[in-house]
Amino acid sequence: MVSMKQIYLITEGNPILGMGHVTRCGALAEAFREKGCQTFLVAGESPVSMDFPGSLLSYPLAKACQQGGWQQQDTRDALAKVMGLMALQAGDPEEKVMVLDRYDLSPDWVLQLKHTAHQVGYLDDYHHRISEADFLVNHQVGAEEELQPGGFYENLSIPMKLAGGQYALLRNDFRDLPIKELGETVLNVLIMTGGGNQKGWQEKLLQWTWEIYPKLEAMASKPVTLHLLTGAQGPLFHTWEQQTQNLQGIQVYPRMAADQVAAMMKKMDLAISAGGGTVYELAAWGVPTxxxxxxxxxxxxxxxxxxxxxxxxxxxxxxxDSQYYQKMLLSATEDLLWRQTSSRKMQRLVDGRGPERVAAALLANNNR
Known part of the structure; x- marks a missing residue:
C-alpha cells in the first residue's frame, strides 16, 4: 500500500553548494507526504535542513548525521553513515524507496543502498551515468532532449527516466500561481545569488547595479527599489544592513521563510539571479530574469x-564584467516586449506541480 511507503531523500547543503539540493528534496518530500508516505530527509552537515516545518518531514536521519559530524567531502564516510542509519530504521525493505541528490554519487552508492531499499534512484543535473539505478530524474529544461537518439541518456539502461521542465521540483508556494501582470516600467529589481553567495557575487551585482541606479530611475520616472535577498548560508543580515543603511533605494532582506520569499518574488518586475533552482521559482511567478x-x-x-x-x-x-552586466540590465529594463513575452512563457512552463508528477511516477513504478 502507498501509505506504507518509506521515502528516504539523501542530499547535501553547505556554504559552497548553497541550499538548492535541500530545497528541491524538501519539495519532493512534501509531494510524497501528501500521497501518504513516511518521509525522511538526510541532509548531511547542513543545519538549515532543520528549518523545514515539523509537519513536513521526519528528521531522525538528518539529526543523526548532524550529530555525527558527517563531512560532505568524505564520500566513503558519508555512505557508511547512511548505511548505518538505514539499518536502524524499522520497516520492510520492499516498501522503501531511496532518492539520492549528491554530487559525489557513484555506482557504489547505489549498489550498497540496494541492500536496504527496494528501489534506489537519483536526481541528476550533473550528467551522472549510473546504470545500476532504478530511476533518474533530471528536472532541467532541455534535459528531455538527452532522451532522444544521440542524447546523453539514450543508452543508459535505467528502467525509468524522467526528464524536462515539467518535473521542476518546487515547493507548494509556487503551485498554480496567477498570471503575472507586468507594469510598463521596472520599479522593483530583485538580486539573489542562492544560498551560499558564491565568490561574493551578491556584493558585485549590487555594486554594479547601484552604479547605474540613476539611469534606472530616469527610465522609470519614479523611485526604483533594489531588493537584495541574502542567502541562507551567505553573509549575515546585519552586515548588509550596515553597508546599505544610508542608501535610499536598497532594501536588504534577512534569511526569509520560504513563504515570505515566494510573496516577495510576486512583487518583482525584474530579477538578477544565479542560474539554479531559483530561476524556476521566478518562472512560476513570471518574473523576467x-x-x-x-x-x-x-x-x-x-x-x-x-x-x-x-x-x-x-x-x-x-x-x-560590470560593463556587460550593466548593458544587459539596462537593455532588459527598456525592453517591455521581451519582459512581457518571457513572463508568459515562464508561467506556461512552470505550474509548480513537478514534485507531484515525480512522486506519482516513482510510486507507480515501485508498485509494479
Missing amino acids: LALVLAENQEPFVNAMEKRGLVRSLGGHKRL
Whole structure:
C-alpha cells in the first residue's frame, strides 16, 4: 500500500553548494507526504535542513548525521553513515524507496543502498551515468532532449527516466500561481545569488547595479527599489544592513521563510539571479530574469532557458564584467516586449506541480 511507503531523500547543503539540493528534496518530500508516505530527509552537515516545518518531514536521519559530524567531502564516510542509519530504521525493505541528490554519487552508492531499499534512484543535473539505478530524474529544461537518439541518456539502461521542465521540483508556494501582470516600467529589481553567495557575487551585482541606479530611475520616472535577498548560508543580515543603511533605494532582506520569499518574488518586475533552482521559482511567478551561471551544471540549464526565450543569460561568472552586466540590465529594463513575452512563457512552463508528477511516477513504478 502507498501509505506504507518509506521515502528516504539523501542530499547535501553547505556554504559552497548553497541550499538548492535541500530545497528541491524538501519539495519532493512534501509531494510524497501528501500521497501518504513516511518521509525522511538526510541532509548531511547542513543545519538549515532543520528549518523545514515539523509537519513536513521526519528528521531522525538528518539529526543523526548532524550529530555525527558527517563531512560532505568524505564520500566513503558519508555512505557508511547512511548505511548505518538505514539499518536502524524499522520497516520492510520492499516498501522503501531511496532518492539520492549528491554530487559525489557513484555506482557504489547505489549498489550498497540496494541492500536496504527496494528501489534506489537519483536526481541528476550533473550528467551522472549510473546504470545500476532504478530511476533518474533530471528536472532541467532541455534535459528531455538527452532522451532522444544521440542524447546523453539514450543508452543508459535505467528502467525509468524522467526528464524536462515539467518535473521542476518546487515547493507548494509556487503551485498554480496567477498570471503575472507586468507594469510598463521596472520599479522593483530583485538580486539573489542562492544560498551560499558564491565568490561574493551578491556584493558585485549590487555594486554594479547601484552604479547605474540613476539611469534606472530616469527610465522609470519614479523611485526604483533594489531588493537584495541574502542567502541562507551567505553573509549575515546585519552586515548588509550596515553597508546599505544610508542608501535610499536598497532594501536588504534577512534569511526569509520560504513563504515570505515566494510573496516577495510576486512583487518583482525584474530579477538578477544565479542560474539554479531559483530561476524556476521566478518562472512560476513570471518574473523576467537575467540568469548568471555560477556553477558548471547550471550552464546547460540557463542556455536551454535562453534558447526558449525564457530568460536572458549573463553567461558564466568567470567572464562577466560590470560593463556587460550593466548593458544587459539596462537593455532588459527598456525592453517591455521581451519582459512581457518571457513572463508568459515562464508561467506556461512552470505550474509548480513537478514534485507531484515525480512522486506519482516513482510510486507507480515501485508498485509494479
